[in-house]
Amino acid sequence: MSIYPEKAADHEKEYGFRFRYETLRSLLNKNGYALQILSDLEADLNHMHHYDKRIKRPIQRLITESLLMAQELNLMTENHYPDLYDVIFQLRNKTDQLFSEDHAETGQPLVWQLEEQTPPDPALVGGKAFGLWRLGKYFKDHVPPGFVATTAAYNRIIEDNGLHDRIRILLNNLDVTEDATQFQSRTRTIRQMIRNAAVGKEIENGIKEQTERLARQFPDTLWAVRSSAVSEDGTRSFAGQFDSELQVETDDLITAYLHVIAGRFTDRAVKYRIHHDFREVDTPMAVLFMPMVDAAAAGVVYTSDTKAPDAEQMVISAVPGLANRMVRGEVPADTFLVSKGKKPAITRMIPAAGESKEAGTVDYIASEKILEIAQIAAKAVEYFGHDLDMEWAIDKTDKTDKTGKTGKTDKTGRVQLLQARQLNIASAEDGPTVKPSQRKDTLPVIEGGITIFPGRAEGPLTVLGPADDLSGVTEGAVVMVEQPRPELAAILPKIAALLVMEGNPVGHLATLVREFSVPCIFRLGENAGILSGKHIISVNATRRTVYAGIRWPGIRERVLARIAAGNRHQKKSGPLYDLVLGLNLLDPDAPSFKAKHCQSVHDTLRFMHEMSVRSMFGFGDKQSRGWHKKSRKLVTDLSVKLDLIALDHSVPEGAKKVLPEQVHSIPFKALWRGVSDQRLIWSDRWEKEMRGMPADFKEAVLGGNRGPRRASDRNYAIVAKDYMNLNARFAYHYAMIDAMVGPGTEHNHVHFRFRGGGAADENRQRRARFLERVLRESGFGVDRSGDLVTAWFRRYPRKDSEKALELLGRLMVCSRNLDAVMKSDDAIKGYARYFIDAQFDMFG
Template identity: 30%
Template sequence: MFIQNLFRHWTYRFFAPGVLIREKYEAFRGVLEADSRAHELLADIEEIYISRSPVDISRVEKLCRELSFAVESMVDGLIRISPLENLTLREIYRKINFYLELRIAPPEHPFFPPFVVLLDRPLEGSAALVGGKATNIARVSNELGLPVPRGFAVTTRAFYYFLEFNDLKEPIKKALSGLDLSSSASLEAVSNEILRLIRGAVVPPAVEEEILSAHDIFWGEDVDGEKPFSLTVRSSAVGEDGDLTFAGQFTSVMGVGRDELIDAYKEVLASKYSPRAIDYRVRNGLLDSDTPMAVLVQEVIPAQVSGVLYTRDLAVPEADLSVIYAVTGLGETLVSGEVTPEVVSVSCRDGFEILSRKSGGRAGEIREGTHILDEGHIRILAGWGAQMESFFGRPQDVEWCLDCKGRLYVLQARPLDVEGRGRELFDRQTEDGDEEGALLLEGGETASAGRGCGPVFILDRDSEIGMVPAGAVLVARYGRPHYTTALDRIAAIVTEQGSRAGHLASVAREYATPFLAGLEGATKRLVPGMVVTVDATRRRVTEGCLMAASPSPPAKRDNVFEKSPFRRLLKGVYDIVSPLRLVDPASPRFVAEECRSLHDLIRYVHEKAVGTMFMVGGAKGGSSKGAKKIVSDLPILLYLLDVGGALTPVSKDSAQVTPGDFVSYPLRAFWKGLTDPGVHWSGMAHFNWSDFGDAVAGGGVVSPDSPGLASYMVASDDYLNAHIRFGYHFSIVDALCGENEGLNYCNFRFVGGGGRPEGRGLRALFLQGVLEALGFLVSVKGDLVDARLREMERDELARRLTSLGRLLGATRLMDMQLSSIDQIPGLVSDFLAGRSRFDLEAQGRDG
């Protein structure tokens, strides 16, 4: 967007003939194009890291490869421009690229046998081989000696082999790299694409053979003993049933015979990529390649009674109580809620005494006093529960059944999530008795139950969602899907529109974030900063915070995501991509050997390419076609290349020009803003850099006699392209400002770098506010602000250019003093009213 027009106005003929040939000019053009692309990619990666977006790692991998390619193009371009000065540059690029590759290259997974493991023999290192569910059931059987259904597991090796055999790894990664969790359409499309791939693939013959022979070992024609009436095939993913439950994420196929076994296996594999399962995995920061799918094949026990045993009562998790839920027949009716179960509470002390019993049955058919489970079975189950809890070292959620011959079986055992659900129950029980503050608002719809309190944050613009502080009550007009990115850190959300059926609501429920939707007048009645309690369950908002201080699940979830494999990997990538060490071109350390990150390389190559093209440092003097140094009061080194009618004819032959020589209309307008009397250019030395630690090594301004150069302008009578760099900040203005209104335009880009991420984000918001008020169409991506304006009358556009000039001066050090989003609206109006100083010194003076 910035380069195209520049090169339309600026051709190689304007460089000193003989010194620069066309090839160098083309190389330089390539460097600038790649530089522009690299900055965009860098902003994409930084945004994923800083705003903690849940994306699949394949997206990061793709962005990194593209970024690395762009940087390589820059390096190659600079070597073509000046080969001798840059002998080691390619090696340095290769080294940084290798560090990046080492971090993003996907791990190799074994895909050789065993493809199938029988569950009735001890397994070594089994969780990685057969997943959590199969491991647990095998241990219950082999190590505790409890009865379980016979069966086998199809290993993760088989899963990896399935992917290799069908060449699915790359296409799955490609699909996942396009995933956008803020759009349910995107999630759906990505899932569909992968499901299509898996369903169209074949199970490798070696795997099929092992599955069928394992089947025949237990239930073959020539095997004596009971034949099962059917089989169940279910997921046993790695990571499932561990700290994260993946509750109900994957498919189980029931009633499977030998002939349907292979298809059922494939169906369970495919469920790893159902929309819900992908969403859950990515939001929890798990990697696709680290959560392979093993599959459990077991005989179905013809059950007369089935149920669930919790080895703790969730209402009072600290008490030694087990709770048994039982229904007649197979267990699905319990899970689906069709039937009310019989509930038995058992003490785990004193010989498993039965404390209470409540009868169950179908609605309308419940008769108190009738029981489907006798006391003997209850005691056996409670005893097994205690055994399993002590064996696994944590409370268990056990599925069991009783067959027609009166034999009990353990079907599944997994950790019981006492904390999350325990708190929910606790809240429900205590809320009615609480005192409350004054009622502020009432109504709406419970989109996600629960209560939360915190200071009100009113979202004015969708793009500000990244600025919502942790612990706030988010108040917005709409319930946009991308607000999900804030759900893991806020106390509650209130919207004027929206309902419990939306995507935001379903994610809020999963995150246990209270969400009150459709509450009219919320953005007007609630005041920013005011502490309120949102009771989404009872649909009311009250003043103050009367909830008992308790560690909230959002904080816990935050922690899970922050420590997840995805975030750890991303941090490693970020450290190689983003930190900028090379900030001061005047420093003796501004050399290729000091480059540690791709950002350093981008900065270095750009600086050197521009410097070489403008022949800086060489006392060329007097060249009529080269760039001219601008002599002015501004403490920045600035060169100007006149590509036709930008300067007075008398200045044509001098190496230096003054602003008095400017004829170019857009240049004069822009310069007027840069030199606005309100802009504070001097006094830089008074700024206390040491307060900002390592972020500042010499930024601010380029010293006037510095051999380095990054600021230059290319101008004609009606065109201006300015690359302005102050320390870390880098801006581009590209404008055509002539008589023909239809052709006129102005593009503006601002890239930060350095400074604290919060300050940078706030500064971007400030810029957005000002630019939008000036009529620009603005997009913000992390630290990169892009703004564009089209078809504007010449004088109008000139006024905008003056404002841009003033804006660059004003924002020079702004990120250093921004600390809160509340400052932004005031600062935007101050700027529009003519204020141009926002540095600390000015603030001290004002206060």
């Protein structure tokens, strides 16, 4: 269809050209987005279980981007790479397969015992069990033993009984407000289905094994079976308490287990979740089994008074016997206010019935027990680093008496801790509610600095001075220091995030931070001091923003999971890692650099990027003609041959040649400022020494035609006002810069890739290591394998991005022949220093 039939051919050529421009742009755009997902996944896969549903969506998104890129590459190359489609569809199917596989095969225990030494994954054992496990670490004698039927067991039961879709469909067409009877009948059906579900042998045996183990310590004991889920809204809603079965006989444990799971689908729980739009089956439930504590008294302790957060007092409520009736609100509780400090004292006692008294006692619990609870709670707050809401009980029969004789049977028995969770305090600053703020537009308290390792985290803030003792830092804390010091390495495995006011991004600590994958920002500046008044803070190290309070639901759990995983020394491997992040196609010149050899999504991205760029400049390809017509030669005194193709009007039209100052592209101008820096030395020693030698001999000496282009070929840059994609071969090596520098920060990026050289392999690697070092120190993210260096500098304001490009310009010129010069590993450090100190004469 053409409007001007007589000019159809011309016209179509014009449009064909335009279409190829746009295709390349689209492809590079997708590539940038895909690389971002990839680096997020890199961080996630380091500490999350590989079957975790939360990483399934980003992986699917990544593969979708990759597939569309493949289509675009094929549009550019007349369908030259159809194999890519098969590779990518297969990758999607293989990853889908991994997610749907039986999780037990990935080594997830179905049953887990509470006294385990290695930290568990909270997502596996549930928040309650995780909290108890942590308590048990600090208060061995005050936490009863127990075990957990994990979320993996839950998933297994749902899967084995084919309940997943049935539950979802039953829930999904419920309209709570319109038909109450229907609602009740549906939830009843679900509960019925669960209670009737078969529990597989493996789970049953696991539970049996555990009960037998504990029966040795607690013969003839009855059991408490409770949901290990922490209630989702983070406040003390009592919904979770309905998921308990108490006083259960050993023979009835499986039934009780199913009842607890079914309790997840009581009308009240379902209404609550539907209201909050939670996905029912996708949030599996872990169930906690413990021998019943024969309680003389029980209750709850809040380590701060939620009604008067500044009052420096704890609130302990107590009832005789078991606490569950109290938390259900069936039995009124007596309340004790206990002053905090070195010597806690009961300051006030508010009985369940009657007048409030200055201090007082009740007949079922001794005052010293109340104070002991307060002391334990105060210590727990120190360990956890935040206020807690704990359940306690006083054991009537102290069974820990090793002689086997019956212990004391009175109100002074042992204090047992049954649950600990974070207490959210509604202080004036946080507003009247304790719900995490999810407003999109809440402003950060601090913004800026340099990302050392990306990621989000939140936790209580600990500000450490140079002399402060590191052993006091609690697990999951966000630590802020003025200067990085190497000793901080000791706490890296257990902290949520690290904020440093100053700091050298290439220093020892920064390296360790990356190794431990701790979200971290350096060079926040002195004003970060204004954070010190905050209690809980949220850090987004990727975007270099810090917020007051809790900001992202679920992040805390992820942080703790990461810390736990770190302690388990999880490796960067596994089938999912291999399919997504693994990089196998390293050498674009190798015969194996082919679509069908791509084994991971990362491989496909690298392959497509390389091939799209090659196609763009049509190496020896007939497609190049169109491009040559559009290209303009850059006129310069420097020994750089560069052709420019403008995507818009950033290069004057008509002229065959342009001067650098005529190119109205922000990234190009910045790069050129670097390349043409007066301080740089341009004596091409190799060129000079070999002058007069035949070209083919020169190539043989220098390593030959290893790259996609011959050294004599011209280099190309595609430019637009805010964009540049440059492919250069300054001297037998290949460099690519892809940069977007616009007025905002969101889309800005500078990507750099560098590979090859004329010299021997080890010298090329040395140069790559030199580049890695310089770029790291300059704030780039860097990845190096062999002599291939990939670096990125994303989401910085225009000025910073321009500076990064200037640096790249200087760096490319200075490192041209370094591979020939760097004879030893020591040289790497030295040259990096010269470059950073601007001693450019050393690079002549």
